[in-house]
Amino acid sequence: MPTALFSHESSLTHVTPPGHPEQVARIAHIQEALSQPDFQTLERRSAPECSDADILLCHPQSHLEAITRAEPTSGSVALDADTHMSPGSVKAARHAVGGCLAAVDAVMAGEVGNAFVACRPPGHHAEQSTPMGFCLFGTAAIAARHAMERHGLSRVAVVDFDVHHGNGTQALLWDEPRSLFIGSHQNPLWPGTGMAEETGGHNNVMNLPLPPHSDGRLMRATYEAEVFPALRRFAPELVILSAGFDAHRDDPLAQLEWTEADFVWLTEQLCDLAAAHCGGRVVSTLEGGYDLNALAASVAAHVRVLMERAG
Template sequence: MTTALFSHKSSWNHITPAGHAEQVARIEHIQATLRDAQFDALDRREAPECCDADLLLCHPQSHLDTITAAEPISGTVALDGDTYMSPGSTLAARHAVGGCLAAVDAVMAGEVGNAFVACRPPGHHAEQSKPMGFCLFGTAAIAAKHALERHGLSRVAVVDFDVHHGNGTQALLWDEPRSMFIGSHQNPLWPGTGMQEETGANDNVMNLPLPPHSDGRLMRATYEAQVFPALEAFQPELLILSAGFDAHKDDPLAQLEWIEEDFTWLTQKLCDVADQHCGGRVVSTLEGGYDLNALAASVAAHVGVLMERAK
């Protein structure tokens, strides 16, 4: 068995203004790194476009209509102070969702051991009817609902280690008792959500705020004390990772001080949980990470562990 890498050329067609953190260069750096010989064994697959029925697992039709109508004929348009669309943005977001659903399908079918979805834009800030934080559709949450509704799973966990709280995933899964959402993130930091008292409608949400300038030692202690015991108790049948790499010490948008070895450790530990409860089934989808070199190095560390554990 191996690790599947899902990507699509549409990620290059989602254009943001010059100087914007969520830029095409992110995917260029990731793909350049994953072309190294050490990644030759990746099962490289094209991310398909999702359909409306997929998006409707989490979003109302009105949201789909709003996103479609907002896409400009040329140039870029701002949906808010951070979130932009260009011609091709909707298709790129649909391929990001479609890639994550295809990754779930491939892992559930036993075609691959695990999967990484290298697409943009990210998704974990998009709420039911609100694009925000560079995100149009709630990719990880839609993948969780896909696994529950279409693969008949009873328990799916989403672990989000992006430096910004995954408010969208939390909102989309808030009322879903078959899911567990666990998010570690810097606090205080945008979007200002993710407090410990936010526990979901069914005690299915766990938030782990981390203070600025804390490093991987606090992250590791926090995950050991809280995350892994919670996952052990929940016993997920599939583990979905919202893999943001902006907790890296070099990232310009936040002040956590993780290094590549921290992402390696965290991926190994999460794979341990998957081995024990999920038959190793892990689907990881790209979220943030805005220092290009740190992003590429951290993705390489993360995917390297997935490949080792898929054997």
């Protein structure tokens, strides 16, 4: 079966201020990387816009209304020191969520083997009523709840390998016993959460802090010793990846020293585990990655593995 690539032009209309790392050029570089001949067999699909009901799977109505009201008619507005909105930001965020839900639907229906969602803004820092860390809505958490509520799944794993802790996904799934959230991230680093003792309301959260300047060798050893055994015990029916590529050694916002080869290895291992437990059902959604060349190369490496494993 093919790998699906979900994207939407609205990702290019969410404009952040000059010099902001979460910029339109991120998508442009990914699009260029995935336009090369070896990606021609990707099944390219338009990410649909999600509904209010989709967002309300994780966020209260008050949050949805506050985000909608905050969107400016021109220029940009800062929701906090890091998180900005422009005209078109709400539409872009809705398509990012909608793309992830459509990817879940396509994978669950057996239309595709797995999927990658190349949309922005990212989502894993957005908490119930707090946009933060470039994020407006909790995309991966909403996708997990969508799989549970609308596809009847009782075991959905979310693995977040972004260099920053996915505090939003953790918060949104904290009391959800049908989920297992696993996050590896640099510590110390913003947002300052994600300690090992944070284990969720049902022992359904696993955090793996990694020290600055550690490389892929420590990551691989940590995943082999802790993550993969936990996933095997959980036996997921679907694996959702919060695919941040800012653990790359060239990324300007952190100090881990992974390479494209590390993302390849991690993607291979997670896809193989999904193959053993849930027919290879993997949905990967873009989170961070702020060195444009490293981002493009890492996404290409990640998607290439998805394509190999989807067949």
